[in-house]
Amino acid sequence: MLEEVTLTNFKSHRSTELYLDSSRLHALVGKNSSGKTSILQALHCLSRLSSSEFKNVFGYERSPDFLATVGQDNVSAIVKGFWGYGNNRKGWTASYNFRRDNHKWEPEASWKLDQEKGSTKGWYQSLSEAPYPIPAALKYAVYLKLVAAKLAEAAYSESVTPRVEYDGSMLAPTLDYLRSETPDQFRRLQEMLKRIVPGVREVGIRRAKVKVTRQRLIEIDGKSISYDENQEIAGQEVVVDMNTGDRIPAHSISEGTMLTLGLLTFLVNPNQPNLILLDDVEQGLHPEAQRELVSVFKEIIQANSNLQIIFSTHSPYIVDELSPSQVHVLSNTNSGFTCCKRLDEHPDVEWATQALTTGEFWDAEGEDWVIAGETHD
Numbered sequence: 001m002l003e004e005v006t007l008t009n010f011k012s013h014r015s016t017e018l019y020l021d022s023s024r025l026h027a028l029v030g031k032n033s034s035g036k037t038s039i040l041q042a043l044h045c046l047s048r049l050s051s052s053e054f055k056n057v058f059g060y061e062r063s064p065d066f067l068a069t070v071g072q073d074n075v076s077a078i079v080k081g082f083w084g085y086g087n088n089r090k091g092w093t094a095s096y097n098f099r100r101d102n103h104k105w106e107p108e109a110s111w112k113l114d115q116e117k118g119s120t121k122g123w124y125q126s127l128s129e130a131p132y133p134i135p136a137a138l139k140y141a142v143y144l145k146l147v148a149a150k151l152a153e154a155a156y157s158e159s160v161t162p163r164v165e166y167d168g169s170m171l172a173p174t175l176d177y178l179r180s181e182t183p184d185q186f187r188r189l190q191e192m193l194k195r196i197v198p199g200v201r202e203v204g205i206r207r208a209k210v211k212v213t214r215q216r217l218i219e220i221d222g223k224s225i226s227y228d229e230n231q232e233i234a235g236q237e238v239v240v241d242m243n244t245g246d247r248i249p250a251h252s253i254s255e256g257t258m259l260t261l262g263l264l265t266f267l268v269n270p271n272q273p274n275l276i277l278l279d280d281v282e283q284g285l286h287p288e289a290q291r292e293l294v295s296v297f298k299e300i301i302q303a304n305s306n307l308q309i310i311f312s313t314h315s316p317y318i319v320d321e322l323s324p325s326q327v328h329v330l331s332n333t334n335s336g337f338t339c340c341k342r343l344d345e346h347p348d349v350e351w352a353t354q355a356l357t358t359g360e361f362w363d364a365e366g367e368d369w370v371i372a373g374e375t376h377d
Ligand SMILES: Nc1ncnc2c1ncn2[C@@H]1O[C@H](COP(=O)(O)OP(=O)(O)OP(=O)(O)O)[C@@H](O)[C@H]1O
Pocket: 010, 011, 012, 030, 031, 032, 033, 034, 035, 036, 037, 038, 039, 065, 066, 067, 068, 069, 070, 312, 336
């Protein structure tokens, strides 16, 4: 479980601290470009570093050239958390940072266990070398940016336990796996989907043709030449019985329905991640469906003591279902850098919680109060 996040010179975050309450469900709100996605990205990088090497995690658009605030020579993310409950609870801190030295970025990972004195600091290939429970606590995090068109694609999987990819591909094989291996979970998923999108009757999976490209080798005059061969093979696609008709193929199902189905498939999967990072969680959903989605989140969190969900949203309907301590409000200072406070830090919170819903409170107060009195511009 993550408890504290500190970002330094991470894009628009010159110095941002987040204190996550014990609810395990946390919202990031704020105007466009206020730094919500960047927080999810920083956390996802840390998680990936628990099983992958620096060079694989921080490539291309995630290179420190782009992550470090323009003009700065260092960038870092520090996360404090714990693993286990009661007597088994172990506190830990894990971080990465890059320092620019002679135009070259030097990466460093560090970690610390609460019970032990001192910290281990230095250049490590990845956080997988950190002591238990740090890799376990960080390893199963997923950053979802579901795309309805990807969820609707017919797909084929060679994996014994297929999983929906971060963009939503592989939905049909994953659902097929859930239906045959964990039928109770599959039924639960359907019930939750029906609560959020009441027109849904039943979710099905049927066989469908999938185009795959395979690499082939031929030998000509003793030389191996590789070429791509397009093939059609049998895979699967999702079909949904709706109140308007049965067996409607996924590509004709509404976007909000497919996005919800994809998200729920992640949430009920027996190989569920520990930390789910969700960007723009309400995309495509009606206000009532948004409210229902948060109550589904709460139920799933209740049933899974290791699951934590951090999401960004622009919706007061989503925020309405949360308490002020679950809402992190981001605002930009005059020079554009991010400031962040929890809604329960607002000076009028006591009065507001008696008179207003959390969404109404945020709507009425906006974000400017977050930077009132801030002088570090
Ligand atoms: N290297 C950098 N240095 C300084 N600022 C940066 C850097 N990279 C990105 N930014 C700033 O951070 C912003 C990106 O923020 P982010 O994507 O986290 O916003 P968001 O709150 O998710 O917005 P939205 O609601 O539009 O999705 C950019 O618009 C830019 O202003």
